[in-house]
Amino acid sequence: MKKAKAGSKRASGAVDFETVRELARIAAEFDLAEVEAEPSGRVRIRRGVAGAPVASPFDPATPARPTGTIALLPSAAAETGVVISSPFVGTFYRAASPETAQFVELGQMVRKGQVVCIVEAMKLMNEIESESDGKVVEILVKNGDHVEYGQAMFRLSQG
Amino acid sequence: MFKKVLVANRGEIALRVIRACREMGIRSVAVHSTADADSLHVRFADEKVCIGPAPSKQSYLFIPALISAAEVTGADAVHPGYGFLSESADFAEVVGKCGLIWIGPQASVMRTMGDKVAARKAMSAAGVPILPGTGAIETDRAADEAVERIGLPVIIKAAGGGGGRGMKIVEDRARLRSQLAAARAEAQAGFNNPTVYIERYIARPRHIEVQVLGDGSSAIALGERECSIQRRHQKLVEEAPSVALDDERRQELLRMARKATTAIGYRTVGTLEFLLDENKKFHFMEMNTRIQVEHTVTEEVFGVDLVREQIRLAAGDSLRLRGDLRPRGHAIEVRINAEDPITFAPSPGVITALNLPGGLGVRVDTHVYANYRVPSSYDSLIAKLIVRADNRPAAIARLRRALFEFVVEGIKTNVDFHRRLIDHPDFIAGRLDTHLIERM
Numbered sequence: 392m393k394k395a396k397a398g399s400k401r402a403s404g405a406v407d408f409e410t411v412r413e414l415a416r417i418a419a420e421f422d423l424a425e426v427e428a429e430p431s432g433r434v435r436i437r438r439g440v441a442g443a444p445v446a447s448p449f450d451p452a453t454p455a456r457p458t459g460t461i462a463l464l465p466s467a468a469a470e471t472g473v474v475i476s477s478p479f480v481g482t483f484y485r486a487a488s489p490e491t492a493q494f495v496e497l498g499q500m501v502r503k504g505q506v507v508c509i510v511e512a513m514k515l516m517n518e519i520e521s522e523s524d525g526k527v528v529e530i531l532v533k534n535g536d537h538v539e540y541g542q543a544m545f546r547l548s549q550g
Numbered sequence: 551m552f553k554k555v556l557v558a559n560r561g562e563i564a565l566r567v568i569r570a571c572r573e574m575g576i577r578s579v580a581v582h583s584t585a586d587a588d589s590l591h592v593r594f595a596d597e598k599v600c601i602g603p604a605p606s607k608q609s610y611l612f613i614p615a616l617i618s619a620a621e622v623t624g625a626d627a628v629h630p631g632y633g634f635l636s637e638s639a640d641f642a643e644v645v646g647k648c649g650l651i652w653i654g655p656q657a658s659v660m661r662t663m664g665d666k667v668a669a670r671k672a673m674s675a676a677g678v679p680i681l682p683g684t685g686a687i688e689t690d691r692a693a694d695e696a697v698e699r700i701g702l703p704v705i706i707k708a709a710g711g712g713g714g715r716g717m718k719i720v721e722d723r724a725r726l727r728s729q730l731a732a733a734r735a736e737a738q739a740g741f742n743n744p745t746v747y748i749e750r751y752i753a754r755p756r757h758i759e760v761q762v763l764g765d766g767s768s769a770i771a772l773g774e775r776e777c778s779i780q781r782r783h784q785k786l787v788e789e790a791p792s793v794a795l796d797d798e799r800r801q802e803l804l805r806m807a808r809k810a811t812t813a814i815g816y817r818t819v820g821t822l823e824f825l826l827d828e829n830k831k832f833h834f835m836e837m838n839t840r841i842q843v844e845h846t847v848t849e850e851v852f853g854v855d856l857v858r859e860q861i862r863l864a865a866g867d868s869l870r871l872r873g874d875l876r877p878r879g880h881a882i883e884v885r886i887n888a889e890d891p892i893t894f895a896p897s898p899g900v901i902t903a904l905n906l907p908g909g910l911g912v913r914v915d916t917h918v919y920a921n922y923r924v925p926s927s928y929d930s931l932i933a934k935l936i937v938r939a940d941n942r943p944a945a946i947a948r949l950r951r952a953l954f955e956f957v958v959e960g961i962k963t964n965v966d967f968h969r970r971l972i973d974h975p976d977f978i979a980g981r982l983d984t985h986l987i988e989r990m
Binding site: 415479480481482512513537539540541542 | 584599600601602603609614615617618619621622623624
């Protein structure tokens with residue numbers, strides 16, 4: 392699964408989906424791991440390394456990850472805290488736009504109800520809020536990656 | 551041809567489509583609910599996306615999740631399978647608006663055929679005989695007049711229904727009005743459309759259907775299937791060809807089906823369902839605008855991969871099956887359900903041991919395996935057992951042998967029921983009608 396990273400196309404604050412779509416198409420066609428286009432006109436591409444496994448939520452070779460229907464995974468909670476998982480299929484963004492700061496950083500404290508990321512689905516930017524207080528100890532998804540329903544995105548430690 | 555197809559379904563039919571894609575060199579995307587993470591369709595697809603929790607309404611019937619999954623994976627076409635959204639004209643339209651190809655018919659045709667009143671009208675206009683009946687019944691008086699004209703017994707059907715759901719048989723004139731009210735309420739609850747219509751009721755019909763393929767300008771009819779063995783209007787055993795037809799009746803039926811398919815400009819695979827009455831007259835019942843569960847028996851006797859043809863037609867190819875297509879031998883499919891053989895209640899749970907039959911002329915389409923958990927959220931079909939042999943008696947002998955080898959432990963199934971059914975004298979003699987199971 393190849394990914395098209397187009398974060399910097401959201402320069403004006405509004406996302407140009409036609410361009411994102413086009414970049415995704417180009418990435419797929421030429422087997423590119425990354426396409427990055429900036430408003431200045433600068434374009435950077437990165438070719439996938441042949442034979443190298445590309446980390447992806449949809450890699451059939453990776454064993455099925457547990458996908459909980461709730462944000463709190465009780466079995467894992469004892470040792471790993473609380474997981475914030477995606478409520479639907481979409482694309483994960485850590486900031487509202489490339490110019491704005493990321494919603495949360497590793498090690499940061501978050502409060503219940505605080506926006507931690509955006510999951511874009513059906514052309515809508517959905518702000519995802521934390522369901523509890525805690526410290527961000529792990530960010531499990533990269534900006535621009537696809538997320539599945541129930542996929543863990545952040546891990547928080549509590550107490 | 552497509553580069554990547556998203557399969558908007560689960561279970562054996564999702565696997566069936568994924569297999570066709572792999573053989574055609576097309577990448578496939580499986581979608582699944584959290585309950586289906588370990589299903590074979592997920593394992594054998596090139597990519598997989600979890601689209602929601604177990605309830606179908608939040609996963610396999612949830613259009614935004616399906617479209618989003620197609621977008622993030624870069625799929626260029628959507629195959630709906632059967633059931634779920636396969637006959638949703640709305641979904642077909644959304645798929646098209648998102649720049650994806652719908653592997654199925656035009657939304658307008660789906661809309662017409664999905665409305666049974668409109669379908670009767672369209673088929674009648676194409677020269678297909680329909681049962682004496684009515685358009686939408688608006689008033690009690692209209693129902694009275696219809697019964698006067700058609701004669702009892704009649705059947706009240708939901709215009710938005712199909713697949714045997716939402717029907718009321720009226721044998722007693724005094725109960726017409728109450729049955730009509732009940733049918734309307736059920737139609738509203740089940741199909742969100744209270745419109746009903748009335749047809750003559752045939753007490754002991756055969757259910758015979760024709761497999762058709764069209765490319766918009768021409769069409770072929772790929773033989774018939776006999777699906778008379780049903781329980782509560784749900785098919786359990788299907789075979790091809792039907793023993794009820796001589797060659798002359800068969801050619802007449804196939805000609806009629808081909809003509810109707812061409813007339814509506816049909817552009818994919820589909821099925822025209824007919825009732826054959828006691829006087830061997832055909833009556834159109836409904837058209838299924840999708841691949842069907844029992845497409846396999848047609849594949850076996852004609853040596854055609856129907857899902858492959860369906861994908862080719864969606865990609866804009868024209869029909870390549872031509873001329874005098876004749877079935878070779880006889881094929882029978884039995885549906886293996888996870889259900890209590892006495893009460894027919896679903897029997898979900900873990901399959902602790904499994905032996906699938908094999909050998910010459912035996913095909914099993916299934917998504918289950920040993921240690922697989924049959925989820926309680928979906929229908930109970932766990933496998934389709936299909937046999938082919940030179941003739942019907944040989945096919946029954948092979949089916950008996952294959953059922954002998956079919957072992958499922960840990961859950962209840964209808965394997966034993968099928969063993970008894972195929973030894974019933976009426977089944978062996980080919981005296982089939984939709985009430986045979988009630989006589990067992």
